[in-house]
């Protein structure tokens with residue numbers, strides 16, 4: 465086994481081009497488990513933790529460009545007001561030790577449908593910047609994951625950054641599991657309200673082969689908010705509308721039965737979480753008059 | 754593989770390490786520092802917790818090469834002049850140690866918590882120690898020990 469340790473982004477991309485089979489390593493909270501248990505024995509590892517560019521975030525075109533190597537602890541500490549949905553989800557990841565090392569780029573790299581960073585990215589329309597020595601491309605997060613643990617990264621590509629709009633309204637995330645900490649989501653749901661654009665975004669985790677959007681639930685809620693003038697009045701949402709939103713979110717999932725939960729439970733819990741996150745987010749919106 | 758790193762304030766060198774080794778393996782098997790425990794090797798139990806450049810991490814999830822040139826502090830580095838660290842004494846006095854396997858990780862995690870937040874509330878203690886498992890104590894005495902350490906801080 466060989467471990468390459470580039471110290472700049474250019475070196476990292478060159479290393480990936482030269483060793484297309486090499487496995488990138490960020491915080492190691494997924495990859496080291498595989499190495500320790502001998503589930504994976506790559507010939508070459510590219511350690512990205514010395515590439516300073518990956519560990520930075522900045523404002524670009526009115527949004528946030530989050531370097532793939534920024535860990536969850538920093539997302540929580542530094543981006544809670546600009547990317548609140550992602551920060552809430554980051555607080556639910558593993559434990560302090562895991563959040564100190566684990567990265568959003570690593571969550572994308574693993575492409576598990578249960579990755580907790582992914583639903584908030586979907587709900588906010590994140591775009592993923594992929595880079596190779598030959599150039600850069602940007603793909604919507606929904607097109608990035610293509611199947612459980614599979615994504616569109618080409619052999620010579622690395623994840624450079626995640627582009628997200630700065631929040632213009634409330635964002636929420638809810639996750640269900642057997643414990644409050646150290647839990648892989650049985651199901652999860654993320655919600656983004658964008659009042660200036662009059663739009664609603666959703667993301668479903670752990671209830672399909674890839675993170676999903678509940679498009680019909682989004683359109684339904686946008687319709688209710690428009691028709692009843694609620695964006696402007698900030699009036700109360702009817703219980704019926706909240707329940708219908710939950711039901712449509714639940715119907716958008718494509719869950720399976722597995723060791724963590726049954727498909728029926730996932731569907732049910734998604735309806736509950738969608739309704740709850742909407743109630744929280746709408747209360748927050750009403751409170752900010 | 755050749756490796757240079759600082760452990761508990763001392764420059765250390767390791768020769769002949771395998772590239773796929775974790776920092777935990779290097780500490781225990783190559784540097785003779787068995788304080789950090791190996792219980793799960795998958796980040797679930799926290800018994801291998803150490804500081805890496807001042808950040809609390811599971812050493813089983815750090816590739817040894819990632820720690821090259823970095824500063825590592827293990828539980829062995831907390832005691833001074835052969836005297837237990839006050840947090841270690843609090844654990845002993847509270848009866849928070851039974852088999853002791855989880856203790857080094859909990860000591861390092863508690864040390865990190867109190868450095869950040871000298872007077873944590875109970876929910877903050879629970880949150881900070883959520884990544885450290887104990888099979889023996891039922892956690893109550895561990896919470897007592899951390900509370901005692903926090904009280905000591907508020908007197909200091």
Ligand SMILES: Cc1cc2nc3c(=O)[nH]c(=O)nc-3n(C[C@H](O)[C@H](O)[C@H](O)COP(=O)(O)OP(=O)(O)OC[C@H]3O[C@@H](n4cnc5c(N)ncnc54)[C@H](O)[C@@H]3O)c2cc1C
Pocket residue numbers: 487488489490491492493494495496497512532533556557558559562565566567568569570571572573574578579580581617621622623624646647648649795796797
């Ligand atoms: C105890 C424990 C608890 C956990 N709890 C949770 C949880 O609650 N929620 C959750 O979502 N996850 C959880 N995880 C999984 C893991 O922490 C996350 O998926 C994390 O985001 C992985 O990030 P990392 O930087 O550690 O990735 P690594 O392990 O370094 O890498 C993960 C994958 O991404 C690839 N990769 C990393 N960076 C790049 C890049 N820049 N370009 C291309 N590929 C890249 C790697 O090659 C690898 O395939 C947990 C893990 C452990 C051990």
Ligand code: FES
Pocket residue numbers: 790791792793794795796797798799800801802811812813814
């Ligand atoms: S041995 Fe590292 S967390 Fe259990």
Ligand code: FES
Pocket residue numbers: 849850851852853854855856886887888889890
């Ligand atoms: S004292 Fe035995 S595991 Fe905690």
